[in-house]
Amino acid sequence: MTYCLGMLLDAGLVLIADTRTNAGVDNFSCYKKLHCLAEGPDRQVFAASSGSLSVSQSVIALLEEGLPPEDKEEAPRRLAAVTSMFRAAQLVGEAVQIINRKVGAALEAIHINSSVSFLLGGRIGEESPRLFLIYAAGNFIECQPDSPFLQIGETKYGRPILDRSVDMEMPLPDAVKIAFLSFDSAMRSNLGVARPLDMVVMARDRSLPLLTRRIEPDDEYFNDMSLRWARMLHQATLTIPDPPFMVGYGGEEQQRGRGAA
Numbered sequence: 001m002t003y004c005l006g007m008l009l010d011a012g013l014v015l016i017a018d019t020r021t022n023a024g025v026d027n028f029s030c031y032k033k034l035h036c037l038a039e040g041p042d043r044q045v046f047a048a049s050s051g052s053l054s055v056s057q058s059v060i061a062l063l064e065e066g067l068p069p070e071d072k073e074e075a076p077r078r079l080a081a082v083t084s085m086f087r088a089a090q091l092v093g094e095a096v097q098i099i100n101r102k103v104g105a106a107l108e109a110i111h112i113n114s115s116v117s118f119l120l121g122g123r124i125g126e127e128s129p130r131l132f133l134i135y136a137a138g139n140f141i142e143c144q145p146d147s148p149f150l151q152i153g154e155t156k157y158g159r160p161i162l163d164r165s166v167d168m169e170m171p172l173p174d175a176v177k178i179a180f181l182s183f184d185s186a187m188r189s190n191l192g193v194a195r196p197l198d199m200v201v202m203a204r205d206r207s208l209p210l211l212t213r214r215i216e217p218d219d220e221y222f223n224d225m226s227l228r229w230a231r232m233l234h235q236a237t238l239t240i241p242d243p244p245f246m247v248g249y250g251g252e253e254q255q256r257g258r259g260a261a
Contacts, residue, residue, distance in 0.1 A: 001192030002153040004048035005179055006119040006131045008143040011172045012203040013129035015121045016179050017048035020194040034198035035060055038079040043124040045079055045088055046200050050153035051116035058099045085130040089120055093138035117152045129202050157189040158182035184226045
């Protein structure tokens with residue numbers, strides 16, 4: 001299992017993926033799941049993957065080699081030649097379908113889950129950053145302002161803080177901080193999500209450089225943030241009044257004792 005998160009805001013794009021894979025309770029490995037699919041003067045395209053590692057790696061390898069041309073006389077179709085992020089999402093979706101017909105069908109025949117999904121983010125040409133969720137069947141949706149984030153993988157533990165906190169107007173530093181808290185929550189509740197985390201931050205302002213970073217298990221900022229968040233949640237809980245129907249059950253005395261300590 002893994003967890004990948006994409007946030008598309010007025011300020012730009014944030015894309016983060018963990019690196020944990022597991023094939024059982026005692027067989028954990030670390031694989032990079034955030035990939036640069038195309039980079040050049042007019043494009044920067046990234047994808048984060050969740051699901052079957054063999055299928056996702058096959059999809060990425062096919063995209064690198066190029067999909068079969070629609071006309072035999074033409075060159076293979078690659079992300080380096082598409083004219084928009086929408087066309088890029090179509091190409092990735094088609095690659096997923098091709099691999100599903102080959103590798104996926106063989107795995108399903110022996111009852112091995114071959115499901116895979118991608119978060120595809122970036123920009124091509126003069127367009128602003130865009131973000132897509134590509135499903136296992138190759139179809140996709142685009143991130144929209146009314147819900148400015150997309151998740152794949154182990155999503156449930158990291159979602160509550162996103163629902164409460166993310167809005168289109170927040171600056172990128174705040175977005176990265178909330179994204180880290182989302183991953184911290186997921187990692188605390190599921191061993192299938194773990195650091196290192198790979199991150200890409202693409203500002204809408206083209207004068208700002210692309211930021212790529214790996215968050216290791218000993219990352220000082222992340223560890224301090226996690227500790228602060230745990231303490232603040234505990235303190236916030238204590239400031240909320242006890243339920244009125246629980247008067248006399250000892251909560252007030254215990255809370256006063258904790259406050260005095």
